[in-house]
Each structure stands twice: as structure tokens, then as C-alpha cells.
Amino acid sequence: MASQILICLLLVTVVGVAVDCNSEGDALNAWKSQLVDPNNVLQSWDPTLVNPCTWFHVTCNSENSVTRLDLGNANLSGYLVPQLGQLANLQYLEVFGNNLSGTIPTAIGNLTSLVSLNLQHNQFTGVIPTSLGNLISLSYLNLNGNKFSGIIPSDLFLLVQRGNLRVMNVSDNMFAGTVHRGNLTVTTIIQDPKAS
Numbered sequence: 255m256a257s258q259i260l261i262c263l264l265l266v267t268v269v270g271v272a273v274d275c276n277s278e279g280d281a282l283n284a285w286k287s288q289l290v291d292p293n294n295v296l297q298s299w300d301p302t303l304v305n306p307c308t309w310f311h312v313t314c315n316s317e318n319s320v321t322r323l324d325l326g327n328a329n330l331s332g333y334l335v336p337q338l339g340q341l342a343n344l345q346y347l348e349v350f351g352n353n354l355s356g357t358i359p360t361a362i363g364n365l366t367s368l369v370s371l372n373l374q375h376n377q378f379t380g381v382i383p384t385s386l387g388n389l390i391s392l393s394y395l396n397l398n399g400n401k402f403s404g405i406i407p408s409d410l411f412l413l414v415q416r417g418n419l420r421v422m423n424v425s426d427n428m429f430a431g432t433v434h435r436g437n438l439t440v441t442t443i444i445q446d447p448k449a450s
């Protein structure tokens with residue numbers, strides 16, 4: 255992070271060209287640009303600021319890197335974009351209770367700091383990308399109340415067995431087959447109408 259900023263400053267001051275140093279802000283702005291936001295909850299998301307840390311619903315760490323996105327019940331429509339996978343320190347992606355659709359981008363699996371992924375009560379479709387099995391820090395996964403289909407990747411069950419995943423709520427979707435509780439640790443809550 256620090257070296258990235260240094261390189262940016264060098265390019266700007268030495269080479270004298272306008273280089274965009276706000277890469278996390280750019281990633282978030284790429285997401286904003288295709289969201290429909292009737293309640294203007296993203297009004298403060300100004301991409302010309304030096305970083306996104308003063309934007310509402312965005313939290314950063316002491317190094318000005320994004321750690322939280324809190325956009326639950328915000329009446330947003332649109333998609334998750336692959337650029338979100340660039341938020342290397344993101345720990346909480348909270349977008350429950352919106353009207354988001356489309357699939358989970360494979361690049362979300364790059365968010366190895368992610369602790370909580372809450373997509374509950376949206377209109378998401380498609381299969382769960384296997385890349386989510388890379389989310390070694392994940393302890394809370396809520397997919398409840400969407401239109402996800404296909405099978406739940408076995409890599410996610412490995413996160414339950416060997417990783418930190420404690421809550422995995424997949425209920426009220428269109429997943430194929432059944433989810434067996436037997437494979438899971440006792441602390442895990444997994445709820446599916448078809449669960450056996």
C-alpha cells in the first residue's frame with residue numbers, strides 16, 4: 255500500500271503526468287456507475303477525492319484501505335462488479351436487503367481478508383463460484399433469499415471443516431440436491447428447506 259502510493263507520487267511529481275492513485279476509489283466508483291440508487295445513498299461517493307475513506311457506508315483502516323462496505327437495505331439495483339475483488343483489505347461486504355441481481359463475480363474469491371459476506375434478500379442468480387473457497391478468513395456467509403442455483407461448491411464445506419466459516423445460510427434459494435448437516439461442525443448453522 256505504502257509503496258503503491260510512493261510510486262504514484264513519483265509518477266506524478268517526477269514524470270509529471272496525471273496518474274490516478276485512488277485505485278480502491280476507482281474500483282468502488284466502477285461499481286457505483288452501474289448501480290441504480292433511487293435513494294441517493296451513494297451521493298457522497300466522489301471519485302475525485304484522494305481515497306474513498308470519507309464516503310458514507312465505507313470504512314477504512316489506518317492505511318486508508320477499505321475494510322467495510324455497509325450497504326444493507328439501501329434499495330440498490332444492479333450487479334456486483336469484478337473490481338470489488340481489488341479491495342484487498344475488505345472484511346465486511348454487507349449488501350443484504352437490496353435488489354441486486356446477476357452472479358457473484360469470480361474475483362470476489364480474491365478477498366482473502368473477508369470475514370462476512372452478506373448477500374441475503376436480493377435477486378442474485380447463477381452458481382456459487384468455486385473461488386469462494388479461497389476466502390480463508392470468512393466466518394459468516396449469508397446467501398439466504400436469492401435465486402442461486404447449482405450445487406454448493408465442496409470448497410465451501412472445506413471452509414467450514416478446516417477454515418473459519420461458522421455460519422453459512424443458504425436457505426430459500428434454488429440450489430440443486432440436498433445439503434447434509436452431517437458434514438458440518440456443530441457450530442455451523444446451515445438452513446435449507448431441503449436440508450436432510
Ligand SMILES: *[C@@H]1O[C@H](CO)[C@@H](O)[C@H](O)[C@H]1NC(C)=O
Pocket residue numbers: 292293329
Ligand atoms: C426503492 O426504489 C424504488 C424505485 O426504484 C421506489 O419505488 C421505492 O419507493 C423505494 N423504496 C424505498 C423503501 O425507499
Ligand SMILES: *[C@@H]1O[C@H](CO)[C@@H](O)[C@H](O)[C@H]1NC(C)=O
Pocket residue numbers: 331332353355
Ligand atoms: C430491481 O432490479 C431489476 C433489474 O435491475 C429492475 O428491472 C427492477 O426495476 C428493480 N426493482 C426495483 C423495485 O427497484
Ligand SMILES: *[C@@H]1O[C@H](CO)[C@@H](O)[C@H](O)[C@H]1NC(C)=O
Pocket residue numbers: 336337338339340361364
Ligand atoms: C483475482 O485473482 C485472479 C486469480 O485467481 C486473477 O487472475 C485476477 O486478476 C484477480 N482479480 C483482481 C480483481 O484482483
Ligand SMILES: *[C@@H]1O[C@H](CO)[C@@H](O)[C@H](O)[C@H]1NC(C)=O
Pocket residue numbers: 408411434436437
Ligand atoms: C457430506 O456427507 C455425505 C454423506 O454423509 C456425502 O455423500 C457428501 O459427499 C458429503 N459432502 C461433502 C461436501 O463432504
Ligand SMILES: *[C@@H]1O[C@H](CO)[C@@H](O)[C@H](O)[C@H]1NC(C)=O
Pocket residue numbers: 396398421423425426443445
Ligand atoms: C437463515 O435464514 C433463515 C430464513 O430467512 C432465517 O430464519 C435464519 O434466522 C437465518 N439464520 C442465520 C444464522 O442468519
